Amino acid sequence: MSDEESGPADLSFEDVRRSFYYGDHADMQFKYLARMTDAGAADAIAEVLAAVGETLDTGDLDRLREAVYRAQVAGYLPSEPVAPATEIPFTPLPGSxxxxxxxxxxxxxxxxxxxxxxxxxxxxxxxxxxxxxxxxxxxxxxxxxxxxxxxxxxxxxxxxxxxxxxxxxxxxxxxxxxxxxxxxxxxxxxxxxxxxxxxxxxxxxxxxxxxxxxxxxxxxxxxxxxxxxxx
Structure with a gap:
């Protein structure tokens, strides 16, 4: 079968999740998917889609919001502990x-x-x-x-x-x-x-x-x- 007959190359799951970060599927609401592992991104997407299905049935957005929020937190958490800042400028308020x-x-x-x-x-x-x-x-x-x-x-x-x-x-x-x-x-x-x-x-x-x-x-x-x- 020729390349033309076989169609475009399949994307790996890694390619897909990375494409949300200034790629073909750029979406600033979900760009954190690029930072996650394949397993972590799959779990997050599955949870969000399950919440979408429930929302379609109930009209209640609370679970969907919570699922997206949890995915964002997981996506942006640093993989290693962040050293605390040692020099922070501080000026006390002179009044109320x-x-x-x-x-x-x-x-x-x-x-x-x-x-x-x-x-x-x-x-x-x-x-x-x-x-x-x-x-x-x-x-x-x-x-x-x-x-x-x-x-x-x-x-x-x-x-x-x-x-x-x-x-x-x-x-x-x-x-x-x-x-x-x-x-x-x-x-x-x-x-x-x-x-x-x-x-x-x-x-x-x-x-x-x-x-x-x-x-x-x-x-x-x-x-x-x-x-x-x-x-």
């Missing part, structure tokens, strides 16, 4: 949060829909997945988001996680709504500006060049404390 001006900054790639940091023709979320290398080499850009910006005017783009969830609900990575509620109760004071950037970026440039300028920018606006949301 209620007396300090707080700014929110998210590494989830959040920005206003009318202020795309990559320009009016910036890539879509799906397009950004194939640009991961360019993101990781680039200089991060800080997006400014006024405190009264409604969620409907926010969106997100990020090559390292499925930002479609943040597009549907920006509060998942940019909980400004919740902070406004706390401010209304007098539990925090909010700065006039809040910020977003894409955490998948040149970490060296972020640490050495960009972050110090951002800190100066916020200090000039009398920000006392920053709430950083990672992804």
């Amino acid at each position: 949060l209620a007396s300090l001006r707080l700014a929110l900054i998210s590494a989830g790639g959040v920005y206003r829909v009318d202020d795309d940091p990559m320009g009016p023709d910036g890539p879509s979320q799906q397009d950004s997945l194939v640009l991961i290398t360019e993101f990781l080499r680039g200089t991060p850009t800080l997006s400014t988001i006024p405190v009264d910006t409604p969620n409907e005017q926010l969106t997100a783009r990020h090559p390292g996680y499925d930002a479609r969830s943040a597009q549907r609900d920006p509060s998942a990575v940019f909980p400004l709504d919740h902070l406004r509620d706390l401010a209304g109760q007098g539990r925090v004071q909010l700065a006039d500006e809040h910020y977003g950037f894409t955490g998948a970026t040149s970490q060296r440039r972020l640490e050495k060049q960009v972050a110090p300028r951002w800190a100066e920018h916020m200090a000039a606006r009398e920000v006392d404390v920053v709430f950083l949301v990672a992804t």
Whole structure:
């Protein structure tokens, strides 16, 4: 039988699970499958599919959510113990949060829909997945988001996680709504500006060049404390 008659080469299970990590089946919700062993990935997929079947019968999403969560935890757990950090910068708060001006900054790639940091023709979320290398080499850009910006005017783009969830609900990575509620109760004071950037970026440039300028920018606006949301 010729190669043409035999069709495309079969993929091994390892090929399939690895293809979820920036491969032919790239999916940021399930990219952790590439980190797992074949046996571990098979068990995780079997549990998720069993939960899908139950959800189709019952309409109850709780078991499905729990199955996906357990698979993610298993996929991202380090294979070896991680040495604890020995040098952690620490600055104690000078007062209670209620007396300090707080700014929110998210590494989830959040920005206003009318202020795309990559320009009016910036890539879509799906397009950004194939640009991961360019993101990781680039200089991060800080997006400014006024405190009264409604969620409907926010969106997100990020090559390292499925930002479609943040597009549907920006509060998942940019909980400004919740902070406004706390401010209304007098539990925090909010700065006039809040910020977003894409955490998948040149970490060296972020640490050495960009972050110090951002800190100066916020200090000039009398920000006392920053709430950083990672992804």
